[in-house]
Amino acid sequence: MTGINWFKYAAPQTFFHLSGKWIPVLGWIAFFLAIAGLYIGFFIAPTDFQQGEAYRIIFIHVPAAWMSMVIYLAMAFWAAIGLVFNTRLSAMMALALAPTGALFTALALITGSFWGKPTWGTWWVWDARLTSELILLFLYVGFIALHASIDNPQRADRAAAIIAIVGALNVPIIYFSVQWWNTLHQGASINVASAPKMAVTMLIGMLVMTLASWAYSVAVALFRVRCIILERERHAAWVNDLKEVKS
Amino acid sequence: MQWNSFADFLSMGGYAVYVWSSFGLTILALIWEVAALRLRKSKAIKQIKQADAWAKRRVER
Amino acid sequence: MMAIFFAVLQRDLRLAWRKPAEAATGVMFFIIVASLFPLAVNPDPVVLRGFAPGVLWVSVLLACLLSLPRVFALDYVDGALEQIMIAPQPLSLIVLAKVAAHWLTATLPIVLLSPLLGMLYGLDSHGLIVLAGSLLLGTPTLSLLGGIGAALTLGARGGGVLLSVLVLPLYIPVLIFGAGAVVASQAGLGVQAHFSLLGACFLLSFVLAPWAIAAALKIVME
Numbered sequence: 001m002t003g004i005n006w007f008k009y010a011a012p013q014t015f016f017h018l019s020g021k022w023i024p025v026l027g028w029i030a031f032f033l034a035i036a037g038l039y040i041g042f043f044i045a046p047t048d049f050q051q052g053e054a055y056r057i058i059f060i061h062v063p064a065a066w067m068s069m070v071i072y073l074a075m076a077f078w079a080a081i082g083l084v085f086n087t088r089l090s091a092m093m094a095l096a097l098a099p100t101g102a103l104f105t106a107l108a109l110i111t112g113s114f115w116g117k118p119t120w121g122t123w124w125v126w127d128a129r130l131t132s133e134l135i136l137l138f139l140y141v142g143f144i145a146l147h148a149s150i151d152n153p154q155r156a157d158r159a160a161a162i163i164a165i166v167g168a169l170n171v172p173i174i175y176f177s178v179q180w181w182n183t184l185h186q187g188a189s190i191n192v193a194s195a196p197k198m199a200v201t202m203l204i205g206m207l208v209m210t211l212a213s214w215a216y217s218v219a220v221a222l223f224r225v226r227c228i229i230l231e232r233e234r235h236a237a238w239v240n241d242l243k244e245v246k247s
Numbered sequence: 248m249q250w251n252s253f254a255d256f257l258s259m260g261g262y263a264v265y266v267w268s269s270f271g272l273t274i275l276a277l278i279w280e281v282a283a284l285r286l287r288k289s290k291a292i293k294q295i296k297q298a299d300a301w302a303k304r305r306v307e308r
Numbered sequence: 309m310m311a312i313f314f315a316v317l318q319r320d321l322r323l324a325w326r327k328p329a330e331a332a333t334g335v336m337f338f339i340i341v342a343s344l345f346p347l348a349v350n351p352d353p354v355v356l357r358g359f360a361p362g363v364l365w366v367s368v369l370l371a372c373l374l375s376l377p378r379v380f381a382l383d384y385v386d387g388a389l390e391q392i393m394i395a396p397q398p399l400s401l402i403v404l405a406k407v408a409a410h411w412l413t414a415t416l417p418i419v420l421l422s423p424l425l426g427m428l429y430g431l432d433s434h435g436l437i438v439l440a441g442s443l444l445l446g447t448p449t450l451s452l453l454g455g456i457g458a459a460l461t462l463g464a465r466g467g468g469v470l471l472s473v474l475v476l477p478l479y480i481p482v483l484i485f486g487a488g489a490v491v492a493s494q495a496g497l498g499v500q501a502h503f504s505l506l507g508a509c510f511l512l513s514f515v516l517a518p519w520a521i522a523a524a525l526k527i528v529m530e
Contacts, residue, residue: 046249047249052260057269057270060270103276135480139477141473142473142477145470146460146464149470163460166520170477170478174481180505184491220284227284227287234294234298240299
């Protein structure tokens with residue numbers, strides 16, 4: 001027994017104060033990492049000999065696509081924890097992650113089509129990855145819509161948790177089926193997987209941008225959890241004693 | 248350095264429209280998200296203040 | 309243990325038998341949707357045969373989706389669902405019986421009718437058999453997954469559209485494997501892989517979905 005009471009951090013009040021300290025730190029980390037990543041991406045990484053300068057979209061596209069998947073898994077994880085241990089904060093985490101995840105999914109799709117137009121000549125191809133990403137957006141929308149249409153917050157949390165878990169279990173199956181469907185219709189599409197060999201600086205730029213996206217996502221999700229706490233616990237005494245409210 | 252001049256940098260080897268719209272849109276979206284969240288927080292705090300003031304008035308009566 | 313399963317199944321089947329118009333409406337919906345495509349796209353036999361598998365599968369999917377609210381809505385409105393919830397028998401078993409009854413009354417008629425529509429689209433006899441077989445194996449999965457959505461949207465606002473948004477993405481693998489089977493048979497390829505995958509989807513949803521539906525009902529009804 002370590003003696004650390006982990007559930008202490010699951011209390012909205014403790015979390016509210018703790019996250020208030022972390023958000024600015026994470027925000028600045030995200031900002032400086034993004035500056036560094038953009039510098040590497042635009043000034044150090046060489047021009048791609050096949051795609052020219054258009055490839056530089058990957059410095060935003062690939063991190064967005066990665067985040068869209070990671071955030072969905074994180075959302076389902078927190079939803080499941082909230083369902084099993086009945087901790088209010090976990091469900092709030094899941095709810096707070098969803099809009100950011102949906103935003104990254106939409107950005108991955110849009111930047112993907114901005115990349116696709118000059119490199120493949122079309123805005124959209126029914127490639128396995130693009131199609132999976134589109135379906136992921138549908139899953140996010142379902143989670144958000146279900147939560148929004150149930151008035152009781154606790155019931156909405158638990159109902160949305162079920163659909164998040166079912167969705168997370170389905171993601172590998174959907175991904176496999178789409179991949180399979182894609183190989184059967186190979187003639188009709190372009191294989192995105194055969195990306196050109198990447199220079200090391202390109203990879204580093206992508207990684208730095210991904211880290212920036214991580215920091216940004218965590219900061220924004222924590223901020224959104226604070227908003228949700230303020231909205232839901234507005235009748236609690238400790239909320240009325242906050243310095244933000246007193247001032 | 249990859250670029251001979253600032254104009255060269257802006258033109259992105261002829262792909263300016265695609266590259267700059269991707270990055271511009273992303274930055275706009277992230278700024279919008281942060282701004283919307285700040286607004287949401289100040290709204291929530293305003294609501295709490297109003298409810299607080301209302302409760303105090305009732306006590307004074 | 310199994311007695312409760314058959315009791316609920318029998319009850320739901322009898323209830324559906326007394327209102328045959330509801331099942332008939334679903335079948336009519338399927339026929340109408342499937343006959344819209346030749347009007348909208350092209351009545352040329354070669355073209356029709358090309359997209360018959362996809363169009364027929366999507367039509368079945370939509371017909372299935374539209375009938376989903378009926379799995380629990382009636383019992384929810386008249387209070388029978390609350391009685392079911394406090395029964396000592398495992399809820400997942402009762403839920404499975406309700407989904408099975410729904411599949412038998414709402415979806416099976418459509419599946420049985422699908423070869424007829426397939427003929428209108430010019431599928432050959434082998435294609436018709438594969439179409440009916442893939443639907444027979446695939447639609448139970450649709451009913452099981454749909455049951456989760458139907459339970460979750462019971463108390464929610466905007467039921468029908470919300471249900472579609474929740475459930476349709478989950479239907480995609482079944483649609484791919486099912487329609488893919490018919491496409492493969494048209495191309496003269498084997499359909500064993502498709503049917504194995506459809507079967508795997510069914511087994512997985514058969515094991516997990518009743519549990520998820522029961523959990524969803526408990527959340528919505530508490």
